[in-house]
Amino acid sequence: LRFQLVRPGVYQLTDQEVNVFLLDCQGLTLIDTGHPSSGEVIVEALRELGHDPSLVSRILLTHVHPDHAGSAAFLKKRLGAEVLCHRFDAELLEEGVAVRKSFGPAPGLLNRLLYRAFIARAAMEIPKATVDRFLSEGEEVIGGIRAIHTPGHSAGHLAYLWRDTLILGDAALHVGWLRAGIATENYDQALQSIQRLCDFKFEVACFGHGPPITKNARRRFRARQWWSGPNPSGALNFHAPLSP
Numbered sequence: 122l123r124f125q126l127v128r129p130g131v132y133q134l135t136d137q138e139v140n141v142f143l144l145d146c147q148g149l150t151l152i153d154t155g156h157p158s159s160g161e162v163i164v165e166a167l168r169e170l171g172h173d174p175s176l177v178s179r180i181l182l183t184h185v186h187p188d189h190a191g192s193a194a195f196l197k198k199r200l201g202a203e204v205l206c207h208r209f210d211a212e213l214l215e216e217g218v219a220v221r222k223s224f225g226p227a228p229g230l231l232n233r234l235l236y237r238a239f240i241a242r243a244a245m246e247i248p249k250a251t252v253d254r255f256l257s258e259g260e261e262v263i264g265g266i267r268a269i270h271t272p273g274h275s276a277g278h279l280a281y282l283w284r285d286t287l288i289l290g291d292a293a294l295h296v297g298w299l300r301a302g303i304a305t306e307n308y309d310q311a312l313q314s315i316q317r318l319c320d321f322k323f324e325v326a327c328f329g330h331g332p333p334i335t336k337n338a339r340r341r342f343r344a345r346q347w348w349s350g351p352n353p354s355g356a357l358n359f360h361a362p363l364s365p
């Protein structure tokens with residue numbers, strides 16, 4: 122596990138290529154929980170950072186894929202924390218089903234290859250956890266943390282904005298370069314969610330996968346050509362660059 126201070130009050134913890142965030146906000150707030158095997162590692166990291174793990178009062182989930190909500194059940198119990206997420210994904214977590222049938226590779230050969238190599242064979246089940254509070258679009262969660270509904274990657278996907286920092290989960294990827302997800306439930310909707318995020322004010326962007334962008338993040342999001350208008354079928358075009 123690695124950790125880094127992204128911003129005063131915002132730590133990024135990375136285990137098995139997945140980022141989890143710790144916000145020093147009204148007690149401690151954890152955003153996402155990593156893989157099912159990451160729970161104990163996260164508790165250790167909290168200690169290493171000098172925090173009493175029992176001070177984590179709440180766990181916010183961006184969505185319930187196994188690499189983000191895998192340790193939700195474990196950490197909820199271990200930390201005595203509440204679990205909060207969008208109603209649409211809460212249904213899955215409570216049944217222990219992490220991935221919807223509509224989830225599949227985004228358009229493009231590269232995405233199909235990456236999907237086949239890294240996602241298709243991943244576990245589709247997670248330990249069940251009960252959700253204590255449903256979050257909806259625009260809601261202030263606590264201490265100025267705002268939930269932004271960003272469907273597409275999953276129907277209940279949420280990004281979180283706190284001060285000048287946007288935590289995107291899998292609404293966009295920053296592995297190699299800034300891009301839309303490798304896999305989605307609804308690709309056009311995922312692009313629309315990214316476009317919507319560009320309307321919010323943020324300086325720093327944190328991702329579920331890949332390093333944070335610590336300066337001018339919104340400008341980079343806006344400068345990125347996510348698509349170039351409607352194609353004949355009415356769908357949005359997306360031009361993925363071949364290199365960063």
Ligand SMILES: [Zn+2]
Nearest residue numbers: 184186274291
């Ligand atoms: Zn995901």
Ligand SMILES: [Zn+2]
Nearest residue numbers: 186188291329
């Ligand atoms: Zn992920």
